[in-house]
Amino acid sequence: MRIVIFGVDGLTFRILHPLIARGALPNFRRLSEQGSEVILESKFPPVTPVAWVSLYTGLKPAQHGVYDFWTYEQPTRKARVVTNRKGGKAIWNILSEYGKRVLVINVPMTYPPEPVNGIMVSGYMTPSASVSFTYPGSFKDELYKIVPDYRIDLESEDMLSVEMEGKVDRLIDATLYMTERRIELTNYLLKTQLWDFCMVTFVGADRLQHPLWDDLSSLEGRALEYFHLLDHGLGLILEQLEAQDCLFVVSDHGFQGASRSFEINEYLYKKNLLGLGANIRQTRNQARRISYLKHTINRIGLLTLTRRVARGVKTVAAMREKFDDVHEPIMADFDWEHTWAYVPSHSSFPGGYADIFLRQDLEEERLAALCDDLKRQIDPQSGNPLLSALYTTEVFGSGPYALCEPHLLLLPHDGITFRSSMGNKYLWDDARVRHDPRMRCGVHHKDGVLYAYGHGIKQGFTGPNAEIYDVVPTVLHCMGLPIVDEFDGSIIEKLFIEDKQPLPNALKRGATTNEFVQRRLKKD
Numbered sequence: 453m454r455i456v457i458f459g460v461d462g463l464t465f466r467i468l469h470p471l472i473a474r475g476a477l478p479n480f481r482r483l484s485e486q487g488s489e490v491i492l493e494s495k496f497p498p499v500t501p502v503a504w505v506s507l508y509t510g511l512k513p514a515q516h517g518v519y520d521f522w523t524y525e526q527p528t529r530k531a532r533v534v535t536n537r538k539g540g541k542a543i544w545n546i547l548s549e550y551g552k553r554v555l556v557i558n559v560p561m562t563y564p565p566e567p568v569n570g571i572m573v574s575g576y577m578t579p580s581a582s583v584s585f586t587y588p589g590s591f592k593d594e595l596y597k598i599v600p601d602y603r604i605d606l607e608s609e610d611m612l613s614v615e616m617e618g619k620v621d622r623l624i625d626a627t628l629y630m631t632e633r634r635i636e637l638t639n640y641l642l643k644t645q646l647w648d649f650c651m652v653t654f655v656g657a658d659r660l661q662h663p664l665w666d667d668l669s670s671l672e673g674r675a676l677e678y679f680h681l682l683d684h685g686l687g688l689i690l691e692q693l694e695a696q697d698c699l700f701v702v703s704d705h706g707f708q709g710a711s712r713s714f715e716i717n718e719y720l721y722k723k724n725l726l727g728l729g730a731n732i733r734q735t736r737n738q739a740r741r742i743s744y745l746k747h748t749i750n751r752i753g754l755l756t757l758t759r760r761v762a763r764g765v766k767t768v769a770a771m772r773e774k775f776d777d778v779h780e781p782i783m784a785d786f787d788w789e790h791t792w793a794y795v796p797s798h799s800s801f802p803g804g805y806a807d808i809f810l811r812q813d814l815e816e817e818r819l820a821a822l823c824d825d826l827k828r829q830i831d832p833q834s835g836n837p838l839l840s841a842l843y844t845t846e847v848f849g850s851g852p853y854a855l856c857e858p859h860l861l862l863l864p865h866d867g868i869t870f871r872s873s874m875g876n877k878y879l880w881d882d883a884r885v886r887h888d889p890r891m892r893c894g895v896h897h898k899d900g901v902l903y904a905y906g907h908g909i910k911q912g913f914t915g916p917n918a919e920i921y922d923v924v925p926t927v928l929h930c931m932g933l934p935i936v937d938e939f940d941g942s943i944i945e946k947l948f949i950e951d952k953q954p955l956p957n958a959l960k961r962g963a964t965t966n967e968f969v970q971r972r973l974k975k976d
């Protein structure tokens with residue numbers, strides 16, 4: 453029994469289902485007809501680094517230590533980029549311990565690469581192609597012999613080209629090119645290596661859905677070529693599976709189109725929970741004047757001028773996105789004495805969530821009043837509530853990397869996302885793409901994708917929602933291995949033809965040998 457995990461960043465049934473229905477994705481159709489399909493939820497929070505690490509460890513953030521793209525140093529509050537988990541075993545560590553041969557290809561948040569019983573090629577968040585991004589280190593040379601122009605991810609210019617110059621084709625071409633190379637490498641390794649487990653991740657869906665959501669969700673435009681290519685790659689892998697093998701398609705989070713945004717830090721400032729220093733007050737005032745002008749211009753319909761002004765807003769915004777190793781976070785100029793609640797991260801907008809940091813000494817009544825008020829926020833344009841869910845710190849789990857301050861985690865109503873910048877005069881605004889208020893922006897959503905297919909998996913079955921933490925225990929179970937480690941998820945029993953009894957979650961390793969052998973015997 454061998455397992456392939458086919459990971460796709462940001463994959464959603466909102467795109468897959470209509471494409472399958474129109475006959476465009478024969479291999480995904482095969483999975484839904486001959487395998488099982490489940491919504492895979494990613495909530496705490498639905499942002500790439502946290503979600504992939506949670507998915508490949510079966511653990512919540514307090515166990516693996518990843519809460520965002522950044523970790524905040526104390527007491528400076530400087531944000532340091534994270535490229536791997538701080539703790540917890542990945543599924544390839546567990547399988548390596550069992551002597552299984554693993555191939556780990558381009559999974560995000562796996563830099564630096566770690567020793568495994570097999571091969572690892574680090575994925576998204578690897579700083580550049582010039583570093584050592586493979587295990588064993590010597591495999592890097594072989595990789596470039598097999599696939600001379602291998603790409604770990606897109607160049608930032610390819611991604612920015614859409615936002616800055618509206619050059620859609622450049623982004624699409626680069627995404628297709630990168631994906632073809634990844635398919636090539638994966639197929640080569642599956643054919644030439646001995647393997648028991650392969651996990652490969654494709655990031656193009658996320659890269660295209662953010663700027664091109666309206667095209668993709670209306671099944672129009674060249675970006676759809678990406679999904680055809682993904683389906684082709686899936687087909688090549690399916691061809692290599694044997695009768696005893698299984699394949700899982702998983703995503704770290706889903707996607708949705710957002711037409712509206714809510715300024716969470718401006719809101720906290722207005723509630724007297726966030727204090728601003730002199731510098732940030734000045735830039736905020738400039739931005740507020742421009743945002744007011746922008747709204748007035750929008751109302752009288754001078755779109756060209758709007759675009760020019762909107763670019764100005766971007767320049768004076770108090771926070772700018774940076775992907776350097778260390779950078780001054782948003783809150784560099786907050787007045788800490790008068791700050792009780794704030795959102796330090798740029799991830800809110802694309803991630804479709806807000807993670808509010810609270811001061812330890814925020815009084816209970818004030819916190820309760822904040823929660824009540826957030827729940828009462830209504831979009832004046834649509835009449836929809838701001839929130840679909842409000843969670844407290846406990847949802848991040850418990851463990852060695854538990855957060856030191858209390859948090860509130862907000863998930864918005866469909867069609868809404870959060871901005872964490874300062875300076876918009878309007879708490880509610882359009883979540884526009886390329887400064888066009890008619891275009892929705894693609895942002896993350898909690899509902900992602902899971903397909904299971906192969907030996908012992910139900911056919912044509914649609915199961916109840918599962919969570920990203922369930923993937924590791926489910927795959928171990930599928931491979932007939934005992935669940936020795938403690939996970940924050942559990943086996944998705946319903947995927948399997950026989951209703952197997954769940955294994956106790958915390959067996960001691962020594963005590964499992966017999967059961968392990970018995971299970972192996974039963975299975976083979």
Ligand SMILES: [Zn+2]
Pocket residue numbers: 461462499500501658704705
């Ligand atoms: Zn992602």
